Amino acid sequence: MKQLIVDLDDRSYPIYIGEGILDQISTFFRKHQINDQSPLMIITDDNIAPLYLKKVIVSLQESGYKVCEYIVPAGESSKSLSVLEKITGVALDAGLDRKSSIVALGGGVVGDLAGFVAASFMRGIPFIQIPTTILAHDSSVGGKVAVNHPKAKNIIGAFHQPQMVLYDTSTLRTLPEREIKAGLSELIKHGLIWDAKFAEWNQLNAEKLLALDSESLEYALYNGCKIKAHVVSEDERENGLRAILNFGHTIGHALEAVSQYNKLLHGEAIAIGMVGAAKLSVHLGYPQRIYKETKSVMKKYGLPIQIPNHLNVDEIMEAMLHDKKFSEGQVVFTILKDIGEAHIQRGISIDLIREIVENLRLEE
Amino acid sequence: MKQLIVDLDDRSYPIYIGEGILDQISTFFRKHQINDQSPLMIITDDNIAPLYLKKVIVSLQESGYKVCEYIVPAGESSKSLSVLEKITGVALDAGLDRKSSIVALGGGVVGDLAGFVAASFMRGIPFIQIPTTILAHDSSVGGKVAVNHPKAKNIIGAFHQPQMVLYDTSTLRTLPEREIKAGLSELIKHGLIWDAKFAEWNQLNAEKLLALDSESLEYALYNGCKIKAHVVSEDERENGLRAILNFGHTIGHALEAVSQYNKLLHGEAIAIGMVGAAKLSVHLGYPQRIYKETKSVMKKYGLPIQIPNHLNVDEIMEAMLHDKKFSEGQVVFTILKDIGEAHIQRGISIDLIREIVENLRLEE
Ligand SMILES: NC(=O)c1ccc[n+]([C@@H]2O[C@H](COP(=O)([O-])OP(=O)(O)OC[C@H]3O[C@@H](n4cnc5c(N)ncnc54)[C@H](O)[C@@H]3O)[C@@H](O)[C@H]2O)c1
Ligand SMILES: NC(=O)c1ccc[n+]([C@@H]2O[C@H](COP(=O)([O-])OP(=O)(O)OC[C@H]3O[C@@H](n4cnc5c(N)ncnc54)[C@H](O)[C@@H]3O)[C@@H](O)[C@H]2O)c1
Ligand SMILES: [Zn+2]
Ligand SMILES: [Zn+2]
Numbered sequence: 012m013k014q015l016i017v018d019l020d021d022r023s024y025p026i027y028i029g030e031g032i033l034d035q036i037s038t039f040f041r042k043h044q045i046n047d048q049s050p051l052m053i054i055t056d057d058n059i060a061p062l063y064l065k066k067v068i069v070s071l072q073e074s075g076y077k078v079c080e081y082i083v084p085a086g087e088s089s090k091s092l093s094v095l096e097k098i099t100g101v102a103l104d105a106g107l108d109r110k111s112s113i114v115a116l117g118g119g120v121v122g123d124l125a126g127f128v129a130a131s132f133m134r135g136i137p138f139i140q141i142p143t144t145i146l147a148h149d150s151s152v153g154g155k156v157a158v159n160h161p162k163a164k165n166i167i168g169a170f171h172q173p174q175m176v177l178y179d180t181s182t183l184r185t186l187p188e189r190e191i192k193a194g195l196s197e198l199i200k201h202g203l204i205w206d207a208k209f210a211e212w213n214q215l216n217a218e219k220l221l222a223l224d225s226e227s228l229e230y231a232l233y234n235g236c237k238i239k240a241h242v243v244s245e246d247e248r249e250n251g252l253r254a255i256l257n258f259g260h261t262i263g264h265a266l267e268a269v270s271q272y273n274k275l276l277h278g279e280a281i282a283i284g285m286v287g288a289a290k291l292s293v294h295l296g297y298p299q300r301i302y303k304e305t306k307s308v309m310k311k312y313g314l315p316i317q318i319p320n321h322l323n324v325d326e327i328m329e330a331m332l333h334d335k336k337f338s339e340g341q342v343v344f345t346i347l348k349d350i351g352e353a354h355i356q357r358g359i360s361i362d363l364i365r366e367i368v369e370n371l372r373l374e375e
Numbered sequence: 376m377k378q379l380i381v382d383l384d385d386r387s388y389p390i391y392i393g394e395g396i397l398d399q400i401s402t403f404f405r406k407h408q409i410n411d412q413s414p415l416m417i418i419t420d421d422n423i424a425p426l427y428l429k430k431v432i433v434s435l436q437e438s439g440y441k442v443c444e445y446i447v448p449a450g451e452s453s454k455s456l457s458v459l460e461k462i463t464g465v466a467l468d469a470g471l472d473r474k475s476s477i478v479a480l481g482g483g484v485v486g487d488l489a490g491f492v493a494a495s496f497m498r499g500i501p502f503i504q505i506p507t508t509i510l511a512h513d514s515s516v517g518g519k520v521a522v523n524h525p526k527a528k529n530i531i532g533a534f535h536q537p538q539m540v541l542y543d544t545s546t547l548r549t550l551p552e553r554e555i556k557a558g559l560s561e562l563i564k565h566g567l568i569w570d571a572k573f574a575e576w577n578q579l580n581a582e583k584l585l586a587l588d589s590e591s592l593e594y595a596l597y598n599g600c601k602i603k604a605h606v607v608s609e610d611e612r613e614n615g616l617r618a619i620l621n622f623g624h625t626i627g628h629a630l631e632a633v634s635q636y637n638k639l640l641h642g643e644a645i646a647i648g649m650v651g652a653a654k655l656s657v658h659l660g661y662p663q664r665i666y667k668e669t670k671s672v673m674k675k676y677g678l679p680i681q682i683p684n685h686l687n688v689d690e691i692m693e694a695m696l697h698d699k700k701f702s703e704g705q706v707v708f709t710i711l712k713d714i715g716e717a718h719i720q721r722g723i724s725i726d727l728i729r730e731i732v733e734n735l736r737l738e739e
Contacts, residue, residue, distance in 0.1 A: 092456045092457075092459070092460050093456075095456070095531075096456050096524065096531075099524050099526075099530060099531055100524060100525070100526055103524065103526045103527055103530065104526075130533070131495075131531045131532060131533060132530065132531065133530060133532075134519065134521065134532045134533055134534055134613075135533065135534070135612075155498065157498065160460060160463050160464060160467065161464070162463075162464055162467045162468075163467055166463060166467065166496065166497060167459075167460075167463055167495045167496065168495060168497075168498045169494070169495060169498055169499065169533060170498055170499070248499075249498075
């Protein structure tokens with residue numbers, strides 16, 4: 012088992028990563044003095060509940076915790092205010108109070124939703140992340156929690172750091188293959204923006220990671236979390252450095268938006284987005300290898316690198332220009348100066364971006 | 376004009392109190408460098424809009440601000456997630472971004488709602504309070520913002536401090552008389568819990584305050600805000616001292632709940648609650664004058680001191696025991712050790728509270 016600390020003054024918290032953590036959930040709760048006088052609420056989704064919920068509940072109950080649960084339908088549409096309102100009602104009925112904790116058992120959807128429930132219930136109660144997807148190595152670190160508005164993703168939310176993250180790699184074995192690949196996309200991103208050595212390791216270990224080899228997973232998730240944690244520590248409220256985490260996301264979000272959040276997975280969309288941003292880096296004069304290696308690593312992991320033909324370029328551009336990241340109308344893009352070295356580039360022309368997007372339809 | 380600072384490290388902010396501030400809104404915005412590149416949104420209600428909205432909009436527009444507005448129906452029921460979702464949609468359409476500010480023009484309802492919109496929109500943007508009720512001297516200081524859940528008041532919210540509070544006492548002249556009295560109830564509370572001199576001043580100046588004499592209002596609101604600000608500075612997140620602000624609120628909230636939020640105003644309910652808490656103080660051995668003076672000041676301001684006969688004691692007790700303040704099942708009560716000196720008393724027996732409540736029905 013590996014452990015690291017997200018360093019945020021009095022909001023610092025540990026991440027534990029390893030096989031079999033789910034069997035010892037209550038040990039971690041006790042170790043970190045999670046209150047056992049007030050009831051806890053576990054929030055999860057209906058794919059994860061039949062697999063892991065019972066194990067978590069039994070472990071906690073045997074240790075003397077009072078536990079209630081809320082199971083949402085799997086999928087992005089559960090990240091809504093109306094689901095939050097229902098959960099809040101059940102929490103009130105179950106007697107949760109200001110000393111209760113919310114436990115998120117699941118992927119990024121459950122983590123973001125449960126995190127915002129915890130942030131807003133009685134103006135903020137503790138919460139604990141138990142991630143069950145690879146992508147959640149990203150979403151469970153950094154304290155960004157949110158629900159969606161019909162008009163925009165993640166637009167209603169908060170910064171709310173968890174008490175701890177308990178990451179059991181054995182839960183990843185039940186993930187659908189497509190979700191595994193999409194999650195690895197975000198892991199690859201962390202190497203590309205910050206750590207050339209880890210980026211190279213990712214190039215060399217695609218097979219092992221895709222096979223969910225336990226030791227490789229632990230190593231890779233540890234590094235991914237560490238990079239994310241480091242960036243977040245330096246910039247908790249997203250005023251500067253944190254923007255490098257958006258590598259691949261400007262184009263990626265637009266692709267998600269125009270494919271109406273159901274055709275491309277987030278990790279797939281940003282894989283294409285990273286290839287685009289890498290190409291933009293080269294356009295701006297940075298080394299050719301940025302583009303070559305970004306593209307090759309995506310291929311090794313079976314991730315898409317081409318914008319699907321049925322998506323319309325005008326609509327993609329339109330979606331991009333509505334993105335909240337274009338603060339005050341400035342076009343800002345996260346690019347790479349080299350593998351392992353991200354950079355925030357301002358004042359990029361819309362025409363150049365359009366050219367990149369058009370090229371991405373021909374990529375292969 | 377009077378000015379004071381709420382001292383909260385990097386979240387400190389000024390409160391300006393005086394006649395005619397509304398005519399110079401944009402001056403204050405400029406002075407405090409409110410961003411003029413991104414659009415602002417003013418949130419208000421349909422009683423206040425016809426009286427003051429235009430003045431505020433014109434002042435801001437003439438100074439070069441881009442302004443949009445959202446008018447909610449007056450009343451507690453606008454403090455809901457569904458209204459928040461609608462406002463968020465309009466904010467997105469109007470192009471608000473992370474540098475935009477939300478402006479709350481109104482009483483506590485508008486302030487709490489707009490504050491939570493600001494806290495949650497894009498995970499938090501600046502907001503500015505322009506209070507227009509007397510009660511808002513309380514609600515606009517301290518950063519507690521929230522909406523209601525059908526099952527509980529103020530249960531979904533955040534701590535989000537404003538950039539500044541611009542309090543124009545001339546707006547109070549259009550307040551219905553009942554709202555004036557109810558607002559003064561909270562002002563009286565601030566004297567009773569913290570400042571014997573101010574408490575005495577309130578005893579002596581009921582007539583002037585009820586007539587909204589400009590100088591008296593400025594003095595009283597300044598003192599009320601100062602006491603609230605002081606308590607909040609010492610305990611931003613309500614871990615300790617802040618509980619003294621609940622004087623009169625334990626019984627008061629229960630009365631509001633059983634009268635279904637529409638028969639008794641908040642200020643009226645806590646006036647009765649303060650008389651009850653003062654009586655409890657005497658029961659616990661503190662000076663008789665606590666009860667005498669609390670009761671007499673309420674009478675001078677025309678505030679109720681008796682629980683209306685049609686309210687059922689069992690239901691009141693039930694509502695009180697469901698209050699979120701009874702953390703972990705402990706019965707905690709804010710009482711007075713003397714006029715101007717509040718105290719948090721733990722471990723009070725439910726039977727004693729019931730006796731107090733029963734007596735409050737006979738009060739006159
Ligand atoms: N907060 C952040 O910083 C941040 C960062 C990135 C992404 N996100 C958010 O994360 C979300 C995407 O996260 P995700 O990819 O984990 O999606 P997800 O939570 O929807 O999980 C993907 C699918 O896998 C299923 N699943 C989860 N764990 C499983 C397991 N162990 N076995 C079998 N099935 C399992 C889920 O039920 C779901 O159907 C998006 O809403 C995105 O906005 C947030
Ligand atoms: N955040 C806090 O710390 C805090 C503290 C106390 C109360 N509150 C909240 O404040 C709310 C009550 O505030 P309130 O008493 O100001 O209620 P309110 O905002 O509903 O205002 C009372 C009534 O007066 C009208 N009104 C407001 N200003 C007016 C004016 N200048 N002229 C004419 N009419 C005017 C309103 O339209 C409304 O009908 C409650 O929701 C309560 O939960 C919050
Ligand atoms: Zn992402
Ligand atoms: Zn009050």
